[in-house]
Amino acid sequence: MNDIRPLKQKLRAESKLYRNELSSNEKAELDSKISDRLFNTWQYKGCEVLLTYVSTEIEVDTREIISRALADGKRVAVPRCIDNTRLMDFYFIKDFDDFESGYMGVLEPIPEKCEKMTDFSKGLCIVPALMFDLYGYRLGYGKGYYDRFLSNFCGETLGLCYNRCVREKLPHGKFDKCVERIITQSRIITVKNAKGGSAK
Numbered sequence: 001m002n003d004i005r006p007l008k009q010k011l012r013a014e015s016k017l018y019r020n021e022l023s024s025n026e027k028a029e030l031d032s033k034i035s036d037r038l039f040n041t042w043q044y045k046g047c048e049v050l051l052t053y054v055s056t057e058i059e060v061d062t063r064e065i066i067s068r069a070l071a072d073g074k075r076v077a078v079p080r081c082i083d084n085t086r087l088m089d090f091y092f093i094k095d096f097d098d099f100e101s102g103y104m105g106v107l108e109p110i111p112e113k114c115e116k117m118t119d120f121s122k123g124l125c126i127v128p129a130l131m132f133d134l135y136g137y138r139l140g141y142g143k144g145y146y147d148r149f150l151s152n153f154c155g156e157t158l159g160l161c162y163n164r165c166v167r168e169k170l171p172h173g174k175f176d177k178c179v180e181r182i183i184t185q186s187r188i189i190t191v192k193n194a195k196g197g198s199a200k
Contacts, residue, residue: 004171004173008139008142008171011130011139011167011170011171012130012131012139012141012142015130015131015139016058016130018162018164018165019058019059019130019162019165020058027061030060030162030185031060031061031064032064033185033186034060034160034162034183034185035061035064035065035068035160037183037185037188038065038158038160038183041158041181041183041188043124043156043158043181044124047074047122047123047124047156048122048123049075049077049117049122049123050065050074050075050076050077050123050124050126051076051077051090051123051125051155052065052066052069052076052077052125052126053106053126054066054078054099054106054107054108055128056105056106059160060160062126062160065126066078066093066096070095075092077090077091077093077117077123078090078091078093078107078108078109079108079109079145079149080102080108080109081102081103081145086143086145086148087145087148087149088145088146088148088149089111089117090116090117090120091109091111091115091117092109092115092116092117093109093114094114097113098110098113098114120152120153120154121154121155122154122155123155124155124156124157124158125150125155125156125157126158126159126160127146127157127158127159128141128146128159129161130165131161131165131166131167132165132170132179132182133167133168133170134166134167134168134169134189134191134192135169135178136180136181136182136191136192137169137172137176138159138170138176138178139170146177147175147177150177151175151177156180156181157180158179158181158182158183159179159181159182159183160182160183161182161183161184162184163185163187166182166184166189178191179191
C-alpha cells in the first residue's frame with residue numbers, strides 16, 4: 001500500500017503558504033463572500049443548532065459566523081478537545097466570554113460556563129480543513145479529531161474553503177469522512193458522493 005502521508009504533508013504546506021500570503025484585506029473580502037453564501041443557504045437558514053470551530057488566522061473566519069448565528073437565535077456549539085485523546089466534546093456557547101485558549105492555542109469553550117451538547121441527531125456542522133476535493137474529502141491537520149466525530153454525526157455537514165484550496169481529488173484513507181457541501185467565495189459545491197448528488 002502506498003504511503004499517502006508525504007503527499008498530504010506537501011499539500012498542507014501548499015495550502016498554508018497560499019493562506020499566509022493573502023493580505024488581510026484580501027482575506028477579509030474572501031471570508032465575507034464565503035460567509036454571505038453560507039447565510040443564504042437553506043441548510044443555515046433551517047438549522048436550529050450550528051456546530052462550528054473557532055477559526056485560526058489562516059482559516060476562513062468563523063467568528064463572524066458565530067456572532068451572526070447567535071444573533072439569528074440559533075444555538076451554537078463549539079468543540080473542546082479531550083486531554084490525552086483524539087476526541088472532542090461540544091459545548092453550547094452564548095458569547096465570546098465563554099471561551100479560553102485551548103489545544104494549539106485555539107479558542108475552546110469553558111466547560112464550567114457552558115452546557116455540554118449530548119444530542120447530535122440534528123444540526124449543521126461546519127468542518128475545518130486546509131483543502132477539500134469535489135468528493136467532499138478533506139485535508140485536515142492530521143490529528144483525526146473530526147473524522148472520529150463525523151463517524152457518528154447524523155446532521156448536515158459542510159466545509160468553508162477558498163477556491164484555490166479545492167482540488168479535483170485528494171488522497172484519503174479508509175477512515176476519512178467527507179462533507180456534503182463546500183462553500184467557496186464563488187460557488188457552492190454539492191459533492192459527487194453526497195446522497196446521490198454531483199459536483200456543480
